[in-house]
Each structure stands twice: as structure tokens, then as C-alpha cells.
Amino acid sequence: MWGMGGLGKTTLAQLVYNEERVKQHFDLKIWVTGSLAQRLQQKLTGKKFLLVLDDVWDDCGDSWSKLKEMLRCGAKGSACSNYAMATTFVHQMGRLSEEDSCHLFQRLAFGMRRKEEWAHLEKIGESIVKKCGGVPLAIKALGNLMRLKDTEDQWMAVKESEMWDLREEASKILPALRLSYTNLSPHLKQCFAFCSIFPKDQVMRREELVALWMANGFICCRREMDLHITGIEIFNELVGRSFLQEVEDDGFGNITCKMHDLMHDLAQSIAVQECYNNEGHEESEVPRTVRHVEFGYSRLASPKEKLLNVHSLRTCLSVDYDWIQKRRGKSLNMYSSSPKHRALSLTEHVGKLPKSICDLKHLRYLDVSSPFWKTLPEGITSLQNLQTLYLRDCYELIQLPEGITSLQNLQTLDLRYCSSLIQLPQGMNHMKSLVYLDITGCDALRFSLMIHGECNDCYNKST
Known part of the structure; x- marks a missing residue:
């Protein structure tokens, strides 16, 4: 499947991938997100498999030829599906029709309300829907936004917003998404933008997100005991307004979510000076104003070295022992009187727990x-x-x-x-x-x- 972001390619592929008949047909199913993982061949040899390549944008013909050659190891009847911008297309995803767009928007914006309650807003709503260009993600974001607005003046303000005329990032960030973001309350904006610290397609744990928001002071409450409850409410609101998606509950209270690529682009554009993850940015300059970093699984040293002297850091996730010791040596004041460091997590391969962590008197989150x-x-x-x-x-x-x-x-x-x-x-x-x-x-x-x-x-x- 091929098409621009926000059309629902992943959603449609997930429906097929999880279909019972598909499960019964294949010995093995694999979902690959982002760049293709190495050494798949040993898992595929002799098996009938369904391989879904999620968001793989490599348009190099030579790479695809090598991939196809590698996949020949599977049993007869195996299948491979890619749905991004590639050199071979299986099916081009189209935009929603005007009728379907209006139906989706009205269902979200008006819910179960009687038509006489919103008839005076219908024409304005149709104009807003047209601006979404038939993109489901944009329609969902605006529909969830308009559900919170009751007056004709509020609806007209959205319809006539200058955001629709922004062209600078038109190919990357949909005006509807940015418009939806501008209507968030300040604490919701902070919590959403912070999520750009994680790489695209990262599965995020709700409890971890809430704890990190708490640690950085993004959640305001009169009572400390209410911070977590308020954090859950913020999470639910971001989900309800499509900023966070693909929510799953394993039945044991472990709730996870993901962020759509276009939403991640939006979050990154907002927090570019404060949030940094090294995925795809290993050789780029690290802003001196960065506050939140996540090293992920990269073994490249360059971004870590660049961050050793950054004094504004508040969140450091997936760091290792050597980095902590080097940073301590270069920035002793951070481990004593500095009020900035709020959250820290260490990678699993750390050999021992650095005692210097005990000097982080203002730490609120420790993994x-x-x-x-x-x-x-x-x-x-x-x-x-x-x-x-x-x-x-x-x-x-x-x-x-x-x-x-x-x-x-x-x-x-x-x-x-x-x-x-x-x-x-x-x-x-x-x-x-x-x-x-x-x-x-x-x-x-x-x-x-x-x-x-x-x-x-x-x-x-x-x-």
C-alpha cells in the first residue's frame, strides 16, 4: 500500500494482519517498523510467512532487490507487504470522499447529540472538513477538537484560522494537526511535545509517560497525591484527541500507546530546541538548549560526546555508566547544587550502579x-x-x-x-x-x- 501519511495505511494493514484467517494461513507473521531489521533469514527459512514492512521508505532499487532475494528462503505461499513510498506499489490508498469525510467528522464532533442541537454548525463544519483534504488523521484531530466547542464564534475561529494558510511545512505537517495542537491547554502542549524524545514508532508505556511528566513539572496539582491521577487524565485527553494512538491494554493494567508519524513530526517541530533523540541525528548538532534526551540503542558515540557539556539537561534516558562518569568529571556542579536534573534511566548493560547518582538531589524519576x-x-x-x-x-x-x-x-x-x-x-x-x-x-x-x-x-x- 502506498500513499501520503495519515490515510490509514497502518490501520488497514493491522486489520489484515490480525485477521483470523491470516493467522491460520501463515506459520509466522512478522511486522517490521522503520528500517528493515537484520538477519531475518534464519527465522524465515522453510516457513510460510507474512511480512509487513511498516513505514519503510527506502526507494533504492538495489536494496529492494537484495531484500527480495533474501525472502526467497520462505516456503511457497509466503507474502510480503510494504506500505510507504517504495519503488513497487501494490495498492494506492486514496483520500476519503467528501461524504465519508463529513460522516467521520460529524460522528466525532457531535457524538450522540440530536441534530437540532448542531444544525446551525453544519455548514461551518463542512467547510472545515474540506480543508482537511480527505485525510482521516486530520479529520479525526479536528473532529475531536470541535467536540469541545459549542458556539458559532468558536467554530468560525477554527474555520478562518491563519493556520490553514501556512505553507512552510505543508508537505510534512498538516495544518489541521497544528491547529488542533494550538487549541490544547499549556500543560497538555508540554506533555505532548515531550513525547518527541522517543523515536518514531516507539511503544510508550502510559505509566512511564505520566511519571516523566510528573518529574519535569508538567503536571500541576494542589496536592502531590493527585499528580498521578491528573497525569492519567492528561494521557486520556491526548488519546481522545488523536495525539496518541494505538492504545493497548494487556489486561494486567499495563497500557501502552504509539504516536502517528505525522504527530511525531509535529511534536519534534515544536520541541526541537528542548527534546533530542539520536535516531537519524547521530551526526547533527545538538542544540545547547536541549533539556530532554533519549539515547536509544545507538552505539555511535558522537551525540553522547556532544551532550557531555550540556548543562540544561533535565531528562536523560537509556544512558550508560561510562557516559555518567564522563559527565560527572566534566560537569561536577550538575551532581551537587544544580536543580535541573529530574529524570534518569540506565541501559540494561550497565555493569554497576554509579554511586554518583546519589548526588542528584533533585531527581524525581529513576529507572x-x-x-x-x-x-x-x-x-x-x-x-x-x-x-x-x-x-x-x-x-x-x-x-x-x-x-x-x-x-x-x-x-x-x-x-x-x-x-x-x-x-x-x-x-x-x-x-x-x-x-x-x-x-x-x-x-x-x-x-x-x-x-x-x-x-x-x-x-x-x-x-
């Missing part, structure tokens, strides 16, 4: 999930502003620091699959801010709690 360490430095209890602590998959962790109960601002403690942990420190029930404690997969600990009459995988005071 040190790794199977490598048996204990945590006692100094971690000096992080009195810490709100979120992730210790997932710390299989060798045998105990928590006794002083962890002094972290009176800690709201989330995730201990999933810390299978060697056998007990919790005394006094954890007195941690006034702790609302979420997850011990899924901590069998030894669960057995110990069972003896004492407490046996929940997840403890949530807010429920």
Missing part, C-alpha cells in the same frame, strides 16, 4: 532496572524528591536499603521480577505518598507476605 546488581547503594535514600523508582527485572537484587522508607515523596515502586527479593524493609506501610507497589514475579517475597497475610501482586492505595 535502574537491570539484572546485574545485588544491592543498591544506601545513599539512594538521600534522593528525597524521588517520586518514581523502577527496579524491574533485578533478578539478583536480594534486599532494598532499609532507609528507603524515608523517601516520603515516593509514589511508585516497581519491583516486578525481582525474584531474589525475600522481604521488604520495615515501615513501608508508613510511606505516606506510596500509592503503587508492584511485586509481580517476586515469588519469594510473595510467599513471605502470604505468611503475614498480605499477598497482592500490585498494591495501589488509590483504588
Whole structure:
């Protein structure tokens, strides 16, 4: 399938991919997002497979020839589908008709309201729909926006907005999406733009997003205890207005989402001076004003080296031990009195937990999930502003620091699959801010709690 962004190519492909008859027909199904992953051949050899290439834009004929040659290893009846700008087209996706566009818009903008309640807005709505050019993503964004507007003046303001006349980025960012963004409240704008820290097509965990928004002060509440609840409301609103999509719930409370490529382009254009991820930008200059970075899985050192002397950083995700030590040596003041560093996560291959982390007095979010360490430095209890602590998959962790109960601002403690942990420190029930404690997969600990009459995988005071 071929066509511009926002037409629903991914959505249509997902429907086919998840169709029961398709599942029964193929031995193996593979969904590849972005650049084609290496060494697929060993998985495909001798099997009848369905391979979907999601958003692969490589138009080099030689590359496609090599790919086709590699795919010959599959059994007869295998199929490959690509739906982006490629050299061979299977089906060109068209835009929605005017009638279908109006139907989709009205369903979103007016919902279950009686027609007499919105008849006076119908003509204005039709004009707005025409400006969307039959692109479903644009229509959804505007339909969800107009649902929040009741007066004729408000509708006319959208119809006659100068945003429709912007041509600078017309080929990349749809005016309808930018117009929808400008109508967000300030805290929603911050939370949305922050998502550009993650690469395109990244699956984002709701709880992680909310925790990072909290850590950076994007969520405002009178009571600290309400921050997480308000964060969930912000997440739901961004989903409801199509800024976040493909929401999935695994049935155990783990909710994930993704961002459409065009929405990601919009977020990047807004936060280009503050948010940075190294996907595709390894050799580009890093803005000196950058506050939030995510290193992903790149092994290239150049962006990491460039960021060593950036003093404005507040969020550092997927960093390694060597980088932290180098940064500490070049920027000692950051690890003492600087109020800027709010969120930090380490990559899984970190050999040991740097004690220098304990100097980050203003840290609010810390993810040190790794199977490598048996204990945590006692100094971690000096992080009195810490709100979120992730210790997932710390299989060798045998105990928590006794002083962890002094972290009176800690709201989330995730201990999933810390299978060697056998007990919790005394006094954890007195941690006034702790609302979420997850011990899924901590069998030894669960057995110990069972003896004492407490046996929940997840403890949530807010429920």
C-alpha cells in the first residue's frame, strides 16, 4: 500500500494482519517498523510467512532487490507487504470522499447529540472538513477538537484560522494537526511535545509517560497525591484527541500507546530546541538548549560526546555508566547544587550502579532496572524528591536499603521480577505518598507476605 501519511495505511494493514484467517494461513507473521531489521533469514527459512514492512521508505532499487532475494528462503505461499513510498506499489490508498469525510467528522464532533442541537454548525463544519483534504488523521484531530466547542464564534475561529494558510511545512505537517495542537491547554502542549524524545514508532508505556511528566513539572496539582491521577487524565485527553494512538491494554493494567508519524513530526517541530533523540541525528548538532534526551540503542558515540557539556539537561534516558562518569568529571556542579536534573534511566548493560547518582538531589524519576546488581547503594535514600523508582527485572537484587522508607515523596515502586527479593524493609506501610507497589514475579517475597497475610501482586492505595 502506498500513499501520503495519515490515510490509514497502518490501520488497514493491522486489520489484515490480525485477521483470523491470516493467522491460520501463515506459520509466522512478522511486522517490521522503520528500517528493515537484520538477519531475518534464519527465522524465515522453510516457513510460510507474512511480512509487513511498516513505514519503510527506502526507494533504492538495489536494496529492494537484495531484500527480495533474501525472502526467497520462505516456503511457497509466503507474502510480503510494504506500505510507504517504495519503488513497487501494490495498492494506492486514496483520500476519503467528501461524504465519508463529513460522516467521520460529524460522528466525532457531535457524538450522540440530536441534530437540532448542531444544525446551525453544519455548514461551518463542512467547510472545515474540506480543508482537511480527505485525510482521516486530520479529520479525526479536528473532529475531536470541535467536540469541545459549542458556539458559532468558536467554530468560525477554527474555520478562518491563519493556520490553514501556512505553507512552510505543508508537505510534512498538516495544518489541521497544528491547529488542533494550538487549541490544547499549556500543560497538555508540554506533555505532548515531550513525547518527541522517543523515536518514531516507539511503544510508550502510559505509566512511564505520566511519571516523566510528573518529574519535569508538567503536571500541576494542589496536592502531590493527585499528580498521578491528573497525569492519567492528561494521557486520556491526548488519546481522545488523536495525539496518541494505538492504545493497548494487556489486561494486567499495563497500557501502552504509539504516536502517528505525522504527530511525531509535529511534536519534534515544536520541541526541537528542548527534546533530542539520536535516531537519524547521530551526526547533527545538538542544540545547547536541549533539556530532554533519549539515547536509544545507538552505539555511535558522537551525540553522547556532544551532550557531555550540556548543562540544561533535565531528562536523560537509556544512558550508560561510562557516559555518567564522563559527565560527572566534566560537569561536577550538575551532581551537587544544580536543580535541573529530574529524570534518569540506565541501559540494561550497565555493569554497576554509579554511586554518583546519589548526588542528584533533585531527581524525581529513576529507572535502574537491570539484572546485574545485588544491592543498591544506601545513599539512594538521600534522593528525597524521588517520586518514581523502577527496579524491574533485578533478578539478583536480594534486599532494598532499609532507609528507603524515608523517601516520603515516593509514589511508585516497581519491583516486578525481582525474584531474589525475600522481604521488604520495615515501615513501608508508613510511606505516606506510596500509592503503587508492584511485586509481580517476586515469588519469594510473595510467599513471605502470604505468611503475614498480605499477598497482592500490585498494591495501589488509590483504588
